[in-house]
Amino acid sequence: MADRVVPHFQDELEHLKRRLLEMGGLAEDRVRAAVESLVSRDTVIVDHVLAGDTPINQLHIEIDNRCFTLLALYQPMAVDLRAIVSAVKINTDLERVGDLAINIAEAVTRYLRHAPVKELIDIPHMARIAQTMLRDALDAYVRRDTAMAQAVLDQDDELDGLKTQVFRELLTYMLQDPSKIEPALDLILISRHLERIGDHATNVAEDVIFMVLAKDVRHHSGEGADGP
Amino acid sequence: MADRVVPHFQDELEHLKRRLLEMGGLAEDRVRAAVESLVSRDTVIVDHVLAGDTPINQLHIEIDNRCFTLLALYQPMAVDLRAIVSAVKINTDLERVGDLAINIAEAVTRYLRHAPVKELIDIPHMARIAQTMLRDALDAYVRRDTAMAQAVLDQDDELDGLKTQVFRELLTYMLQDPSKIEPALDLILISRHLERIGDHATNVAEDVIFMVLAKDVRHHSGEGADGP
Numbered sequence: 001m002a003d004r005v006v007p008h009f010q011d012e013l014e015h016l017k018r019r020l021l022e023m024g025g026l027a028e029d030r031v032r033a034a035v036e037s038l039v040s041r042d043t044v045i046v047d048h049v050l051a052g053d054t055p056i057n058q059l060h061i062e063i064d065n066r067c068f069t070l071l072a073l074y075q076p077m078a079v080d081l082r083a084i085v086s087a088v089k090i091n092t093d094l095e096r097v098g099d100l101a102i103n104i105a106e107a108v109t110r111y112l113r114h115a116p117v118k119e120l121i122d123i124p125h126m127a128r129i130a131q132t133m134l135r136d137a138l139d140a141y142v143r144r145d146t147a148m149a150q151a152v153l154d155q156d157d158e159l160d161g162l163k164t165q166v167f168r169e170l171l172t173y174m175l176q177d178p179s180k181i182e183p184a185l186d187l188i189l190i191s192r193h194l195e196r197i198g199d200h201a202t203n204v205a206e207d208v209i210f211m212v213l214a215k216d217v218r219h220h221s222g223e224g225a226d227g228p
Numbered sequence: 229m230a231d232r233v234v235p236h237f238q239d240e241l242e243h244l245k246r247r248l249l250e251m252g253g254l255a256e257d258r259v260r261a262a263v264e265s266l267v268s269r270d271t272v273i274v275d276h277v278l279a280g281d282t283p284i285n286q287l288h289i290e291i292d293n294r295c296f297t298l299l300a301l302y303q304p305m306a307v308d309l310r311a312i313v314s315a316v317k318i319n320t321d322l323e324r325v326g327d328l329a330i331n332i333a334e335a336v337t338r339y340l341r342h343a344p345v346k347e348l349i350d351i352p353h354m355a356r357i358a359q360t361m362l363r364d365a366l367d368a369y370v371r372r373d374t375a376m377a378q379a380v381l382d383q384d385d386e387l388d389g390l391k392t393q394v395f396r397e398l399l400t401y402m403l404q405d406p407s408k409i410e411p412a413l414d415l416i417l418i419s420r421h422l423e424r425i426g427d428h429a430t431n432v433a434e435d436v437i438f439m440v441l442a443k444d445v446r447h448h449s450g451e452g453a454d455g456p
Contacts, residue, residue, distance in 0.1 A: 085313060088313055181402050181403055210292075
């Protein structure tokens with residue numbers, strides 16, 4: 001990359017990072033709202049989530065365009081190249097998180113037609129973990145912090161454990177009382193959507209580690225692994 | 229891109245496409261095997277699927293490396309740039325399809341511990357649709373064929389419809405006979421995994437349309453939309 005464009009590229013990259021954080025914030029808000037509507041049995045909130053994710057979809061297109069512009073105009077190398085391609089992938093992950101918030105809201109809508117199956121403890125807990133993972137993964141991306149990314153990967157086991165626990169517990173309720181089969185099924189689906197949000201955070205964290213630590217893909221390299 | 233490297237880049241791109249098709253074939257095989265083991269109640273096949281997807285994971289890394297090498301060495305523009313970035317995304321989608329085959333196999337393992345819930349018709353049908361979508365989406369990528377990609381997007385509705393139908397039918401079984409709750413739950417999860425495979429095919433098809441039709445991201449452009 002020619003020296004004269006380096007500062008400009010870094011400015012653009014900072015801008016891109018801010019937009020990704022913004023998109024992450026929007027996606028996280030929607031997940032929080034969807035799960036809040038479940039706990040508080042608030043149909044107004046759930047309808048709001050279902051009403052659409054236009055801002056997320058707009059950001060998704062804008063971020064994608066930014067990434068392609070950066071690749072085409074600056075032809076970045078090494079960690080900068082990986083940072084932009086990672087941004088394309090992270091952008092996709094965040095859009096999916098927005099979609100999953102809608103899936104959760106759809107299940108909540110059905111769930112609220114029935115009496116509560118049980119007091120909800122593990123599912124809000126799963127939601128908090130998934131949101132934290134997502135936020136930390138994005139912070140790790142912005143800071144190029146592999147230790148933070150690794151911590152996100154470690155949290156995924158806790159989320160998987162909770163998902164299994166929720167499944168077993170709800171199965172028991174279903175077996176004991178057929179009237180709970182339908183709402184319990186929706187809780188199981190919600191817990192799986194939350195697990196998938198954790199998976200998307202995991203994807204982001206893996207991208208961060210690859211971005212920072214991967215060997216340089218050019219033959220004439222020497223600047224492959226930048227530190228965090 | 230300088231003229232002298234164009235043929236070489238196109239050769240590399242062809243090689244990349246072949247590897248993506250190969251990876252798609254492997255992922256599809258695993259989905260087919262997982263669903264076959266469900267229908268034929270064959271624990272040998274299911275164990276084989278569970279034994280791991282090392283070849284897919286190796287191809288995943290190889291394809292990612294190829295993409296980054298192509299980006300760094302050739303600095304492709306316009307549709308070629310989008311083709312490579314799409315390949316990174318498609319590669320991720322295909323790896324996830326491989327993961328979903330394992331998720332299906334895990335559910336099959338649990339399912340086979342119980343008596344059959346019912347004769348399975350819709351789930352194998354869903355599997356065939358998902359596999360076809362995946363194959364067509366990859367063909368559309370290789371041929372840069374947006375009409376074919378659009379056809380994949382259209383098929384997704386059929387898959388969603390079947391998923392809803394499977395859900396309702398299995399819910400009826402669960403409500404009628406508590407001994408069917410556990411195995412029916414696993415069939416519901418399997419149908420959702422198949423739906424997600426369709427979603428990944430949809431992602432690939434969307435990438436193809438973006439790759440072919442997106443406006444060129446460079447300012448001084450004129451070669452944005454290449455025909456199929």
